[in-house]
Amino acid sequence: xxxxxxxxxxxxxxxxxxxxxxxxxxxxxxxxxxxxxxxxxxxxxxxxxxxxxxxxxxxxxxxxxxxxxxxxxxxxxxxxxxxxxxxxxxxxxxxxxxxxxxxxxxxxxxxxxxxxxxxxxxxxxxxxxxxxxxxxxxxxxxxxxxxxxxxxxxxxxxxxxxxxxxxxxxxxxxxxxxxxxxxxxxxxxxxxxxxxxxxxxxxxxxxxxxxxxxxxxxxxxxxxxxxxxxxxxxxxxxxxxxxxxxxxxxxxxxxxxxxxxxxxxxxxxxxxxxxxxxxxxxxxxxxxxxxxxxxxxxxxxxxxxxxxx
Amino acid sequence: xxxxxxxxxxxxxxxxxxxxxxxxxxxxxxxxxxxxxxxxxxxxxxxxxxxxxxxxxxxxxxxxxxxxxxxxxxxxxxxxxxxxxxxxxxxxxxxxxxxxxxxxxxxxxxxxxxxxxxxxxxxxxxxxxxxxxxxxxxxxxxxxxxxxxxxxxxxxxxxxxxxxxxxxxxxxxxxxxxxxxxxxxxxxxxxxxxxxxxxxxxxxxxxxxxxxxxxxxxxxxxxxxxxxxxxxxxxxxxxxxxxxxxxxxxxxxxxxxxxxxxxxxxxxxxxxxxxxxxxxxxxxxxxxxxxxxxxxxxxxxxxxxxxxxxxxxxxxxxxxxxxxxxxxxxxxxxxxxxxxxxxxxxxxxxxxxxxxxxxxxxxxxxxxx
Numbered sequence: 001x002x003x004x005x006x007x008x009x010x011x012x013x014x015x016x017x018x019x020x021x022x023x024x025x026x027x028x029x030x031x032x033x034x035x036x037x038x039x040x041x042x043x044x045x046x047x048x049x050x051x052x053x054x055x056x057x058x059x060x061x062x063x064x065x066x067x068x069x070x071x072x073x074x075x076x077x078x079x080x081x082x083x084x085x086x087x088x089x090x091x092x093x094x095x096x097x098x099x100x101x102x103x104x105x106x107x108x109x110x111x112x113x114x115x116x117x118x119x120x121x122x123x124x125x126x127x128x129x130x131x132x133x134x135x136x137x138x139x140x141x142x143x144x145x146x147x148x149x150x151x152x153x154x155x156x157x158x159x160x161x162x163x164x165x166x167x168x169x170x171x172x173x174x175x176x177x178x179x180x181x182x183x184x185x186x187x188x189x190x191x192x193x194x195x196x197x198x199x200x201x202x203x204x205x206x207x208x209x210x211x212x213x214x215x216x217x218x219x220x221x222x223x224x225x226x227x228x229x230x231x232x233x234x235x236x237x238x239x240x241x242x243x244x245x246x247x248x249x250x251x252x253x254x255x256x257x258x259x260x261x262x263x264x265x266x267x268x269x270x271x272x273x274x275x276x277x278x279x280x281x282x283x284x285x286x287x288x289x290x291x292x293x294x295x296x297x298x299x300x301x302x303x304x305x306x307x308x309x
Numbered sequence: 310x311x312x313x314x315x316x317x318x319x320x321x322x323x324x325x326x327x328x329x330x331x332x333x334x335x336x337x338x339x340x341x342x343x344x345x346x347x348x349x350x351x352x353x354x355x356x357x358x359x360x361x362x363x364x365x366x367x368x369x370x371x372x373x374x375x376x377x378x379x380x381x382x383x384x385x386x387x388x389x390x391x392x393x394x395x396x397x398x399x400x401x402x403x404x405x406x407x408x409x410x411x412x413x414x415x416x417x418x419x420x421x422x423x424x425x426x427x428x429x430x431x432x433x434x435x436x437x438x439x440x441x442x443x444x445x446x447x448x449x450x451x452x453x454x455x456x457x458x459x460x461x462x463x464x465x466x467x468x469x470x471x472x473x474x475x476x477x478x479x480x481x482x483x484x485x486x487x488x489x490x491x492x493x494x495x496x497x498x499x500x501x502x503x504x505x506x507x508x509x510x511x512x513x514x515x516x517x518x519x520x521x522x523x524x525x526x527x528x529x530x531x532x533x534x535x536x537x538x539x540x541x542x543x544x545x546x547x548x549x550x551x552x553x554x555x556x557x558x559x560x561x562x563x564x565x566x567x568x569x570x571x572x573x574x575x576x577x578x579x580x581x582x583x584x585x586x587x588x589x590x591x592x593x594x595x596x597x598x599x600x601x602x603x604x605x606x607x608x609x610x611x612x613x614x615x616x617x618x619x620x621x622x623x624x625x626x627x628x629x630x631x632x633x634x635x636x637x638x639x640x641x642x643x644x645x646x647x648x649x650x651x652x653x654x655x656x657x658x659x660x661x662x663x664x665x666x667x668x669x670x671x672x673x674x675x676x677x678x
Contacts (some may be wrong), residue, residue: 106649113644128391
């Protein structure tokens with residue numbers, strides 16, 4: 001019994017990490033754009049496109065690396081679209097984001113049905129888990145922390161990188177100024193427009209990576225609307241994480257752990273209707289946001305287009 | 310200095326003349342932009358159809374024939390128009406009042422559940438009363454569902470856009486549970502709710518088509534909503550809060566009260582849309598009851614530029630595309646999600662064109678600062 005319990009906990013924790021990584025990639029994407037003062041409400045659509053094009057690239061070109069590359073390019077392009085409309089044309093970032101979401105859902109489902117019609121089943125090549133000598137062999141810890149594919153470690157590395165970038169580099173501090181007070185940043189010689197473009201393109205690529213993680217490490221197949229609102233949950237994680245990369249990491253892990261738990265409870269068949277279990281990540285996201293609001297302040301110039309005077 | 314400054318109103322070069330002409334004919338320009346947005350979206354759609362190895366001309370022929378090439382198709386288009394109109398009114402009134410309700414999809418489901426409870430389980434009522442009560446139940450349920458996000462917004466300041474989106478997922482799972490469990494029709498093997506009683510069904514208004522009396526309700530409600538928004542004090546307050554929260558506070562407007570009214574209206578409208586769809590078209594709650602009407606409503610409101618005539622026209626257009634895409638799928642084998650591609654692109658293009666309209670407004674008020 002004890003061994004069984006132990007096994008369950010190990011599986012749950014390892015699974016929690018795997019479930020939180022797509023949220024974390026996407027959440028970091030949301031964080032980067034919001035730091036620069038742009039809402040990215042297109043995260044869901046970008047994530048979905050990332051999931052599809054990573055899958056498509058991987059099976060068509062035979063390599064998950066090329067799939068990953070394809071996802072990054074598509075994500076960056078969608079970021080560029082959001083950037084062009086919200087930075088240069090200065091129109092509603094929110095509605096464009098929603099438009100990208102609807103477009104992304106349509107495009108990926110459309111292309112997927114075309115593939116599906118061919119009758120043959122297309123399976124993407126996956127990124128394998130990496131066995132790290134010694135570390136992976138440690139009981140418990142090894143299985144929870146060191147049994148993953150390389151993208152998991154890349155994602156954690158990005159948290160370090162982004163945290164260092166925003167707090168320790170001149171460019172990172174400039175970013176904060178761009179999000180907080182673009183007029184002052186501009187006066188100080190920071191090119192607000194260029195910074196914002198950079199942020200939103202990176203944001204799109206990161207969101208797309210979040211989607212790519214789903215198809216390139218977990219499912220190997222695409223399903224219509226495979227992200228099922230994860231882009232929005234990632235956005236909630238940015239708020240819950242108080243616009244801090246480590247906070248976002250914790251928030252994403254919380255949501256990932258909840259998702260992993262509900263999946264495990266489904267398998268245990270405890271008689272709880274599965275629909276209630278499926279609801280939990282969404283309800284948790286709402287509750288978590290409600291718990292921190294008022295204590296979190298978003299960047300001051302958020303959502304406001306910058307007009308040079 | 311003055312000899313090199315071209316003030317926009319001097320009209321001494323082509324660009325300025327264009328702006329001068331355009332700013333005098335804003336209505337015409339908006340229509341033109343919308344038409345271009347649609348054509349561009351259809352063009353990209355045509356490329357995707359060609360990728361599928363299908364002749365785009367032939368496919369779009371099915372779109373036209375299917376949506377109003379026959380009496381039945383025409384009736385079907387107007388039937389689809391009804392929930393789209395409700396969903397877009399719901400999005401528009403929230404937007405005008407300063408918040409984003411992207412939860413119409415969930416509110417449609419929950420509103421329909423309200424109508425189902427009254428329509429299927431309350432018996433021995435005369436039709437007029439039964440229909441009225443069922444519709445009211447739809448409004449109340451939809452408003453309550455939106456109210457969850459509303460309470461979080463008003464009392465905690467929680468982001469309503471994310472919350473209304475989360476509530477869509479919760480609503481759909483909740484409804485799925487209900488039709489698998491408590492509301493399942495015991496006489497069926499498949500997972501559907503029991504049907505509503507005949508006394509709660511909306512009558513057909515165009516024989517030999519599915520078009521029902523919900524059309525009249527939808528049009529009357531549209532007039533009422535815009536009357537509320539533009540001809541009543543509360544509507545004025547809602548628009549003030551939406552346009553400039555700070556000015557509204559200065560003017561002493563009760564922000565919480567106004568936001569509450571707006572919330573009840575936005576949720577109630579979507580809920581009513583669900584109720585009408587249930588009582589006029591589907592009669593039972595099924596999985597996939599609303600194939601994204603709530604999201605379509607966003608596009609309709611954006612394209613209709615939040616005004617009544619625009620919204621009605623845009624809703625008709627979206628209904629044509631929806632019914633037409635179904636016909637393209639049946640006739641030419643074009644996958645149905647092309648619908649969302651076209652709708653998403655229309656939203657992006659119409660919103661992006663706001664750049665031009667903003668420019669024109671600046672020109673009218675005498676150039677940019």
